[in-house]
Amino acid sequence: MDEQPQGEKPKIIIDEDWKTQVQAEKAAAKQGDPAAGEPAAPGEPPQAADQTPPGAADFPDDPEMPPASFEMLLTGLATEAMMSLGQIPNPITGEAKVRRNQAKYLIDTIGVLQERTKGNVSPEEAQAIDGLLHQLRMAYVRTPSA
Template identity: 40%
Template sequence: MTNESPEEKPELVVDSDWKSQVEAENAAIDEKNRSEKNPSVEEEGQSQDIDPSQIPPPSFTLLVTMFSTQAMSALGLIPHPITGKREIQLALAKHYIDLLAVIDEKSKGNLDDNEDKLIETTLHELRMIYVQQSSTIA
């Protein structure tokens, strides 16, 4: 038994303002996290101006490099740009390799020696890695 008499009841203090304080703190934390994750992104629906001097000039080499980078990411050779994890996605890798093959096929006779060697070497290396990755998964 307790030492309290039946007439004495503990006083219950209710602080009704705590909920609004917690909500305000959570909103401030969420806003801070959003600004830290995307410091260069402005308000939703608005885009930032891109400095044209930072964009490489269009070229055959850039085109091959872009597709081969995507294929390498899908083969798990480089981390996925969004998740940061190495993910093997063979169907996607095959798609990018096939796109490079289409470019190779359609540009035959129109490339200089360096461009021709670049696409042939890139396709050969990506195909070998694809075969290796598909045999380890199967």
């Protein structure tokens, strides 16, 4: 066994194959795979389990995005607000959950954008923001408190 010079910390060697095998076994165990406990043969790389959650293929890691615009910013904030109000389900979890504080924050953020862009948007954009804020505020007051 090699002696460490005094004052030096020992080097830690991480066996990546071992880590991969453990992760694959955990994933297989979650899926009820009977082969989950079988280790790979010596000298053979461990079999990596498909760790992609169901439905994740519908959500690529880095999807194409539309061009940035004022309308897309408002649409994104409004969509998040509607999810926070439980009006539409979260696309990842499929669950509709009410989060009134988050919804209020998002609605208020759109209100700040309305105030800060006043006089710098087209009449159509101003009308769209007014209508959007009205709809979101009405949805907010109709949403029961938890």
